[in-house]
Amino acid sequence: MTLNFAEYKTKLYSAVLADTLDSLGYHKQTLSPGIKSIKPDVVMCGLARVGLYMPIYHDDENTDVYEHEIGLIDSLKENEIAVLCCHGNEKIAPWGELLSTRANYLKSAGCLTDGCVRDTKMVNEIGFPVFAKGTNPVDTKFRGKMMMTDVPGEIANVYVESGDLILGDNDGVVIVPSTIINKVIKKALEKVSSENTVREKLKRGYSLTDVFKKYKIL
Amino acid sequence: MTLNFAEYKTKLYSAVLADTLDSLGYHKQTLSPGIKSIKPDVVMCGLARVGLYMPIYHDDENTDVYEHEIGLIDSLKENEIAVLCCHGNEKIAPWGELLSTRANYLKSAGCLTDGCVRDTKMVNEIGFPVFAKGTNPVDTKFRGKMMMTDVPGEIANVYVESGDLILGDNDGVVIVPSTIINKVIKKALEKVSSENTVREKLKRGYSLTDVFKKYKIL
Amino acid sequence: MTLNFAEYKTKLYSAVLADTLDSLGYHKQTLSPGIKSIKPDVVMCGLARVGLYMPIYHDDENTDVYEHEIGLIDSLKENEIAVLCCHGNEKIAPWGELLSTRANYLKSAGCLTDGCVRDTKMVNEIGFPVFAKGTNPVDTKFRGKMMMTDVPGEIANVYVESGDLILGDNDGVVIVPSTIINKVIKKALEKVSSENTVREKLKRGYSLTDVFKKYKIL
Numbered sequence: 001m002t003l004n005f006a007e008y009k010t011k012l013y014s015a016v017l018a019d020t021l022d023s024l025g026y027h028k029q030t031l032s033p034g035i036k037s038i039k040p041d042v043v044m045c046g047l048a049r050v051g052l053y054m055p056i057y058h059d060d061e062n063t064d065v066y067e068h069e070i071g072l073i074d075s076l077k078e079n080e081i082a083v084l085c086c087h088g089n090e091k092i093a094p095w096g097e098l099l100s101t102r103a104n105y106l107k108s109a110g111c112l113t114d115g116c117v118r119d120t121k122m123v124n125e126i127g128f129p130v131f132a133k134g135t136n137p138v139d140t141k142f143r144g145k146m147m148m149t150d151v152p153g154e155i156a157n158v159y160v161e162s163g164d165l166i167l168g169d170n171d172g173v174v175i176v177p178s179t180i181i182n183k184v185i186k187k188a189l190e191k192v193s194s195e196n197t198v199r200e201k202l203k204r205g206y207s208l209t210d211v212f213k214k215y216k217i218l
Numbered sequence: 219m220t221l222n223f224a225e226y227k228t229k230l231y232s233a234v235l236a237d238t239l240d241s242l243g244y245h246k247q248t249l250s251p252g253i254k255s256i257k258p259d260v261v262m263c264g265l266a267r268v269g270l271y272m273p274i275y276h277d278d279e280n281t282d283v284y285e286h287e288i289g290l291i292d293s294l295k296e297n298e299i300a301v302l303c304c305h306g307n308e309k310i311a312p313w314g315e316l317l318s319t320r321a322n323y324l325k326s327a328g329c330l331t332d333g334c335v336r337d338t339k340m341v342n343e344i345g346f347p348v349f350a351k352g353t354n355p356v357d358t359k360f361r362g363k364m365m366m367t368d369v370p371g372e373i374a375n376v377y378v379e380s381g382d383l384i385l386g387d388n389d390g391v392v393i394v395p396s397t398i399i400n401k402v403i404k405k406a407l408e409k410v411s412s413e414n415t416v417r418e419k420l421k422r423g424y425s426l427t428d429v430f431k432k433y434k435i436l
Numbered sequence: 437m438t439l440n441f442a443e444y445k446t447k448l449y450s451a452v453l454a455d456t457l458d459s460l461g462y463h464k465q466t467l468s469p470g471i472k473s474i475k476p477d478v479v480m481c482g483l484a485r486v487g488l489y490m491p492i493y494h495d496d497e498n499t500d501v502y503e504h505e506i507g508l509i510d511s512l513k514e515n516e517i518a519v520l521c522c523h524g525n526e527k528i529a530p531w532g533e534l535l536s537t538r539a540n541y542l543k544s545a546g547c548l549t550d551g552c553v554r555d556t557k558m559v560n561e562i563g564f565p566v567f568a569k570g571t572n573p574v575d576t577k578f579r580g581k582m583m584m585t586d587v588p589g590e591i592a593n594v595y596v597e598s599g600d601l602i603l604g605d606n607d608g609v610v611i612v613p614s615t616i617i618n619k620v621i622k623k624a625l626e627k628v629s630s631e632n633t634v635r636e637k638l639k640r641g642y643s644l645t646d647v648f649k650k651y652k653i654l
Contacts, residue, residue, distance in 0.1 A: 013337075013339070013355075014336075014355035015314065015336045015337055015355040015356075015357075017355070018356045018357065019357055022356070022357060022360055027360055027361075030354065032308070032309075033308045033334055033351075034352065066648060066654050070644040070648060070654075071645075074643045074644050090469045093451075096451065098631070098634060098638060098654055099654070101639055102638045102643070105638065105639065116469055118450075118451045118607045118608075119607065120606045121449070121607075133469075134470065135607045135608055136469045136608050137451040137454040137607040137608045137609075137610055138466050139451075139458060139654075141458065142463050169355075170338045170339050171336045171337065171353045171354065172336075173355075174355055195316070198316060199316060199319055202316060202319040202320045203319055205323055207320070208284075208317070209288055209289075209292055212284060218284050218316055218357075232554075232573035233529075233573040233575075235573070236575065237575055240574070240577065240578055245578050245579075248574050250527075251526045251552055251569075251572045252570065387557070388556045388557050388571060389529075389554045389555065389556055389573040390554075390571055390572050390573045391573075413534070417533070417534060417537055420541065421537055423541055425510045426502075426506040426509055426510050426534075426535070426538050427507075427510055430502060436502050436535070436575075
């Protein structure tokens with residue numbers, strides 16, 4: 001099955017993906033709260049490309065602080081999302097407007113980080129999706145360096161690998177392991193349809209007691 | 219005195235209620251910062267209906283996870299607010315769009331929780347007021363269950379009982395114990411009037427020193 | 437050099453100031469994330485006027501809780517920013533609409549606090565810039581008191597003195613020590629120009645690898 005990211009962005013949402021993953025026994029696929037889009041009402045969907053950071057406290061020629069970061073971002077393909085795992089380090093802003101400009105040119109689907117982002121005004125003018133822990137005006141130089149790319153990582157308590165599907169919206173961010181993407185998408189689209197039925201019943205005055213007895217969803 | 223919630227929503231605000239409660243010796247009636255409306259500029263006012271949650275880590279037929287939740291929400295009356303006490307557990311989102319749809323039908327005044335909320339986009343389309351600690355796409359199933367309803371609770375460090383008056387706005391959320399609602403409302407409406415006088419003086423260039431000496435409020 | 441705050445607000449931004457300070461060896465000039473404007477897209481720039489708070493738990497005639505606060509705010513000059521150091525105490529809201537009304541009359545450039553702010557709706561109607569840790573409806577009375585003014589302070593992990601230059605925007609807040617303001621401003625304006633060149637190259641499809649090799653900035 002070819003992945004149709006444009007369709008998922010309009011038909012799916014993080015809550016229905018989280019419920020679907022729960023129903024399949026995957027209970028640890030939703031990022032801990034607090035990783036938010038820097039612009040309201042953005043839906044981001046694509047495939048992960050993982051980079052891992054470590055904190056550093058100096059800079060010099062040998063450090064070559066942007067080395068792996070430049071490598072990862074220059075290699076982004078259409079619909080890929082740069083996943084910058086900072087172990088919750090809010091003291092660095094590994095993403096900003098120049099990286100957004102390049103990633104946007106390459107048709108990347110966005111950036112996801114548990115660190116911070118800067119240049120938010122300009123990033124929003126570009127319209128590039130960024131989900132981050134917060135904003136911070138500081139560079140990574142003197143503070144952190146990406147050390148490894150395309151290796152397993154963890155972000156906001158969720159395990160992530162390059163190739164996993166990511167969907168982020170106003171509610172939060174869900175990661176679907178690459179091995180079960182097709183199964184999850186199919187089941188999630190079915191659940192959307194059941195929820196539509198329940199919603200209509202409730203609007204017409206049915207009680208939660210009655211609709212839950214019949215449809216078993218809430 | 220019949221409570222006129224529509225009037226309180228336009229004439230009162232959380233700060234003047236907090237000051238009034240302070241002046242009567244009630245210093246612990248304001249929720250700790252961080253419980254926010256999921257939509258800007260919403261004012262929520264109504265009477266509490268309390269439900270208490272506990273964390274759980276499984277689901278099966280015996281668990282009947284939505285049992286008490288369905289009971290509480292189906293029983294909401296006009297101007298009542300579902301107060302979902304989660305002990306600050308941000309790992310669950312006990313509120314979402316289907317519960318909003320039902321509560322809105324029953325003319326409930328909103329939901330207040332120190333847990334999270336999901337389906338925020340759809341909840342905002344309904345226009346149902348929700349004040350929560352954050353957003354999270356996950357269901358309570360496998361994660362938490364409401365165990366008791368209409369018993370005393372605590373939310374963001376404030377004691378709350380069903381029947382207490384709740385007012386939330388951009389600044390935060392204040393809880394007025396049911397026994398003193400009339401006294402607090404009367405005094406708060408008077409304070410609003412004094413603040414209007416002071417504001418006019420300051421706009422015309424009076425110093426804080428002078429207006430405070432005269433009016434004793436700031 | 438006369439400081440031209442209106443120019444800095446349009447040409448500079450917190451990230452370029454943070455980078456410039458980094459390049460001069462000043463790595464601790466950016467406030468820890470979480471101190472935000474209460475209104476989106478506000479740029480605040482001016483000179484610090486520092487006040488230090490301590491937590492208190494009572495109120496009476498002797499306490500004279502607003503004593504130093506009234507003194508500091510009534511003495512604000514054009515382009516000065518009230519810097520209210522609360523040691524991260526979110527239990528108090530030392531700033532609100534009446535202080536905003538007075539400070540606005542005196543042409544103060546804003547308020548910066550690691551405590552909370554209240555009356556946010558009215559403060560935003562006045563259009564007065566406030567960067568704070570959060571919102572909270574409670575007064576300082578019974579909770580905190582400004583004890584010293586125009587002494588050195590610390591806010592969100594940055595040392596600050598009256599006379600330091602402050603710039604806050606969507607990304608965060610940077611403090612420029614008074615002794616190096618001219619040098620930093622000059623160098624930051626130059627950096628803005630280099631970033632414009634790099635941005636244009638990236639928009640035209642140059643790789644990060646190539647532009648970083650040539651311009652050494654990212």
